Amino acid sequence: MAARPIFFAAAGVACLIALWQFGFALGGPFVLPAPAQTFERIIVLGQTGTIWQPAAVTSAHVIAGFGAGAAAGILLGLAGSALDDLGAALEAIATIILGVPPIVWVVLALLWFGPRGIVPAFTVGIGIAPVVFGAMMAGMRASRPEFDELALAYGAPWRQRLFEIRLPQVAIAVTPALASSLGFAWKISLMAEVLSGGSGIGGRIADARADLDTVEAMAWVVIALILLVLTDRMLARITKAPSDAA
Amino acid sequence: MPPDHPSARICLNHIDVRRGAEIVLRDVAVDLKGRGLTALMGVSGIGKSTLLGVIAGLVKPTAGTRQVDGKVAMIFQDPRLLPWQSALDNAGFGLRAAGFSKDEARDKTRLLLERFGLRPADHGKRPSALSGGMRQRVAIARALAIDPGVLLMDEPFTGLDVSLRADLRQLARAIVEERNLTAILVTHDPVEAVMLCDRVMLLAGQPAYIAADVAISPRSGTMVEAYRAASALMRRLEVESGSIVRLA
Ligand SMILES: Nc1ncnc2c1ncn2[C@@H]1O[C@H](COP(=O)(O)OP(=O)(O)OP(=O)(O)O)[C@@H](O)[C@H]1O
Ligand SMILES: [Mg+2]
Numbered sequence: 001m002a003a004r005p006i007f008f009a010a011a012g013v014a015c016l017i018a019l020w021q022f023g024f025a026l027g028g029p030f031v032l033p034a035p036a037q038t039f040e041r042i043i044v045l046g047q048t049g050t051i052w053q054p055a056a057v058t059s060a061h062v063i064a065g066f067g068a069g070a071a072a073g074i075l076l077g078l079a080g081s082a083l084d085d086l087g088a089a090l091e092a093i094a095t096i097i098l099g100v101p102p103i104v105w106v107v108l109a110l111l112w113f114g115p116r117g118i119v120p121a122f123t124v125g126i127g128i129a130p131v132v133f134g135a136m137m138a139g140m141r142a143s144r145p146e147f148d149e150l151a152l153a154y155g156a157p158w159r160q161r162l163f164e165i166r167l168p169q170v171a172i173a174v175t176p177a178l179a180s181s182l183g184f185a186w187k188i189s190l191m192a193e194v195l196s197g198g199s200g201i202g203g204r205i206a207d208a209r210a211d212l213d214t215v216e217a218m219a220w221v222v223i224a225l226i227l228l229v230l231t232d233r234m235l236a237r238i239t240k241a242p243s244d245a246a
Numbered sequence: 247m248p249p250d251h252p253s254a255r256i257c258l259n260h261i262d263v264r265r266g267a268e269i270v271l272r273d274v275a276v277d278l279k280g281r282g283l284t285a286l287m288g289v290s291g292i293g294k295s296t297l298l299g300v301i302a303g304l305v306k307p308t309a310g311t312r313q314v315d316g317k318v319a320m321i322f323q324d325p326r327l328l329p330w331q332s333a334l335d336n337a338g339f340g341l342r343a344a345g346f347s348k349d350e351a352r353d354k355t356r357l358l359l360e361r362f363g364l365r366p367a368d369h370g371k372r373p374s375a376l377s378g379g380m381r382q383r384v385a386i387a388r389a390l391a392i393d394p395g396v397l398l399m400d401e402p403f404t405g406l407d408v409s410l411r412a413d414l415r416q417l418a419r420a421i422v423e424e425r426n427l428t429a430i431l432v433t434h435d436p437v438e439a440v441m442l443c444d445r446v447m448l449l450a451g452q453p454a455y456i457a458a459d460v461a462i463s464p465r466s467g468t469m470v471e472a473y474r475a476a477s478a479l480m481r482r483l484e485v486e487s488g489s490i491v492r493l494a
Contacts, residue, residue, distance in 0.1 A: 156343040
């Protein structure tokens with residue numbers, strides 16, 4: 001990133017913290033803890049090492065749910081675009097799954113699996129799979145006929161058609177869906193953890209809330225946000241490549 | 247370096263093409279062999295690209311026979327480069343289709359791209375980072391890389407500025423000569439036809455057929471000659487086709 005965007009991004013964050021400070025001044029420590037106090041708590045959590053285990057657990061939920069959901073979406077998308085009838089059936093199922101609010105999945109998962117780590121991962125996976133599946137179907141469908149004609153004109157074998165023409169177009173359609181799904185994965189995982197307890201960051205937030213410790217709750221929220229932004233930046237760097245031409 | 251293609255030949259007989267409900271070409275015959283550049287002219291929408299498609303085997307005729315001897319390379323009306331590949335890899339597309347590895351294709355296309363005026367610094371760029379003229383050059387290099395005997399060019403110089411156009415025209419003619427190609431150039435420009443081509447075919451009628459087929463000799467060397475020859479060409483096309491010739 002160039003210096004100028006970094007400066008303005010930092011200015012935006014500073015504004016937000018200023019608003020937070022203002023909210024604290026207005027509502028008092030039980031509504032919003034002071035930013036300074038919150039950051040102090042984050043440092044303490046870091047120094048005592050308390051930060052790592054919940055962060056690792058939540059990351060594991062996110063990675064497992066995201067990986068399984070994305071893999072399922074991609075594979076089902078491939079199958080669904082190869083077989084039209086299967087595709088129609090899967091699209092109907094995806095629409096229904098998408099219509100179910102994530103919180104309902106948390107409740108169902110708690111009933112099915114009990115209060116275990118699989119609940120957040122499951123909720124993430126089931127939220128992501130239909131989104132990736134839809135993008136995959138669209139990408140497979142949106143193949144540009146002029147490129148197929150090019151392949152025909154040069155007698156390109158199927159491997160070349162797949163790797164140089166078909167898959168790049170699919171990647172262009174699926175990459176944005178994967179990127180937005182990753183952000184979604186963090187939010188859903190946190191929500192599921194808050195509701196199901198456990199040892200992730202969401203569990204810490206729930207505990208802090210029960211103790212009426214707003215500083216602790218806010219500290220974990222900020223930690224989760226930092227992790228979210230870090231993964232988002234990382235993904236943006238990885239997927240920057242095939243951005244042109246849709 | 248390039249081998250001869252003395253046996254290259256395009257032979258179409260009684261070709262009909264239907265696209266959707268409409269008959270586009272009716273009873274088209276073409277017989278071209280050996281070295282030479284033939285202009286294919288006709289009003290927009292008449293079926294010029296369709297005819298090239300038939301020759302390249304991309305459009306299936308509803309009737310007639312098609313025989314094409316020699317490897318065919320097509321330069322499409324749009325550059326048709328893959329947006330996710332570099333200029334160099336785009337130029338090597340046909341070579342990879344022919345079984346060359348990625349690296350072999352790169353080695354074989356580098357010199358060709360340079361010959362067409364793409365500096366090595368531009369070889370790694372994606373099409374979106376190239377100018378329109380450079381994209382067109384990459385498309386031409388891609389066609390020539392496979393060492394074709396038959397070269398089909400669908401208005402490859404439209405949309406380029408005048409001097410670039412003149413450069414690429416000369417280059418195209420030089421390549422037809424040095425590689426002994428049997429080539430067809432679709433163009434709306436009679437001046438281009440009399441400067442570059444040995445022969446002009448006119449598509450006209452509804453559905454279209456080859457309404458005129460005239461030889462050009464000698465080709466015009468200067469613009470003044472070319473303008474005079476172009477109006478003479480138009481007159482001959484009108485006499486032979488028995489109609490008013492519109493090109494654009
Ligand atoms: N893929 C297609 N499907 C159906 N009809 C088509 C298709 N491509 C072209 N046509 C029709 O065939 C006719 C001839 O089109 P073609 O592109 O061959 O014309 P052209 O002479 O190359 O025109 P231009 O000078 O504008 O490029 C037109 O009436 C067009 O509508
Ligand atoms: Mg055309």
